[in-house]
Amino acid sequence: MGYSQAQKAESRQRVLETASRQIREHGIEALGVADCMRSAGLTHGAFYGHFSSRDELILEALEHAVSQGAKRIASLATGAGKHGETPLQSIVEGFLSERHVKNPGNGCALCALAGEARHANPDVREQLTKYVRKLASQITQAASGGGEKPALGIVAAIVGAITLARAVDDDKLAKSILSESLALVMTQDGGAQ
Template identity: 70%
Template structure:
């Protein structure tokens, strides 16, 4: 008995979700095909029915993770995102989500750029190309929340967010991690007021 197109699409979606989580949690090199397929509830043999190669899966998983992030940021920038964010200015809502304890503790469901920035310089050109595009998209989304729509300031905010998340995840002192996040949030919110 064969699988329907709907079942195949559902299985492929599970693999993408699983792979996207794995690369955000452990990095690109941590993704093993057999483990990913097992976690998605499929056999290793079914892999090539969905993807041409491990590299193809990584690129598509990154696309999936980035698309999730772009949707979340778009919702936050219009005030239709997380509960309570409609009362905040959009820049504050975006910064709050990125610079939250929840985001730091859960890289698998968070921003792919924050999770992969440190290793991206060693990644395949397709990965770097997609992350570069995401930097531009994220900066553009943030620029739309700034009074002057400054792309340059927005890039600085992206760099502040990614750096803060990277440092907060790197240190073994929870109080220092919270201070990094709080200080970065203050810096970003002040920039929004000056824009």
């Protein structure tokens, strides 16, 4: 008995979500097709019914992760006023949280993959480049002006802070990296009271 188009789309979505999480947790090169398919509840043989190659899966999973990140940032910016925060403050506090540090599989793809991206294929680098620009644009809007250049600095600061906080083996130092980065970035908030 064959699968309906809806079932196939649902299965493909599960594979993308699984691969997206796995590349953020373990890196692009660690993604194994068999393990990904098994984790998504499908057989290895079903892979080619959804994707033509592992590279296609990686690019689509990365696109999925980037899309999730952009939506999360937009949601943080939109919900900012509820807690008396500026949009930038809401975004940066959401980004620079211990939860984000400890859950790379559900976090920002750029934070998870920045270190290995320079060794990645051009398509992966292109995807991450687009995300840097998108994130900078979202930061520019949230920061109530200031333009793209300061926003790029903020993106670099928050991505770097998460990357460093994940790299160190000292929780106190990791927390200091997050809090000091937050304080530094917030000096750029044109919308602060």
